[in-house]
Amino acid sequence: MSSIVNISTYKFITLTDRPELRERILAQCHALDLRGTVLLAEEGINMFLAGSRAAIDAFFAWFKQDERFADIQPKESLTDYQPFKRMLVRLKKEIITMKHPLIKPELGRAPSVPPAKLKQWLDQGHDDDGKPVVLLDTRNDYEVSYGTFEAAKEYNIKTFGEFPDIIAQNKDEFADKTVVSFCTGGIRCEKAAIYMHELGLTNTYQLEGGILKYFEEVGGDHWKGNCFVFDQRVAVNPKLEEAEKVPCFKCGAALNAEERRSPMYVEHHYCPHCFDPQKHRLSHKNLQDPSTQR
Secondary structure (H helix, E strand, O other): OOOOEEEEEEEEEOOOOOOHHHHHHHHHHHHOOEEEEEEEEEOEEEEEEEEEEEHHHHHHHHOOOOOHHHHOOOEEEEEOOOOOOOEEEEEEEOOOOOOOOOOHHOOOOOOOEEEHHHHHHHHOOOOOOOOOOEEEEEEHHHHHEEEEEEOOOOOOOOOOOHHHHHHHHHHHHHHHOOOEEEOOHHHHHHHHHHHHHHHHOOOOEOOOOOOHHHHOOOOOOOEEOOOEEEOOOOOOOOOEEEOEEEEEEOOOOOOHHHHHHHOOOOOEEOOOOOOOOOOOOOOOOOOHHHHHHO
């Protein structure tokens, strides 16, 4: 039976006490034996944690005592093992790197569409006003390769920092349409939707809670494949379960869960099928940076 609770959450809010907040969060996580990554920037917090049910509940009971985070709503999934190797709390310039400093979501969020409403629009083939709906995938190309919404628009970007220029160059594609931007957990599509409003694409929404919230509330309707996640699971299916098999980025071999937890597997670098002891140093360092996700 699955006993580890995995959570992801974020909030855009100005943080002026980041060094002190880092130390308090790190101490609390160590005390509760939690692992994962927390990113702190002037614009807000981005959090990925895993631990026992009791530890997660205790952490958020403590965390929400800070009124700045009282309304934070984590997304959850379950595993039967700890998907993180260590506990990190990092200070960053942005909790999600867009390289567009005019975007300050805490000053006003873009309109959002809840998962059930998006499903209704996709079922009927248009929004409530009869306009065609375009789903815009704001994730990086390798994430998209694991799975995405049917007929979603994506631009094969390598990093989210490429997004502003690409959308500015292609904004005419979205005229007179309802655009719903989406990402893993909501953070990228929130920034994306605000930026598109700045470009004059005012009928743009973000998918509230991202793909993971859609899976939680709706399931896999209108979705194909799995959803890439930034931990040892690599990807989850629409039931929020670890994907049975996912391909190696380098050699394409179909990897099961045990192979993905092998010390001869490092995402984007090698797997047990293509690991070469003469070329590769045996380790299990997680080279993924959560600041590029969600």
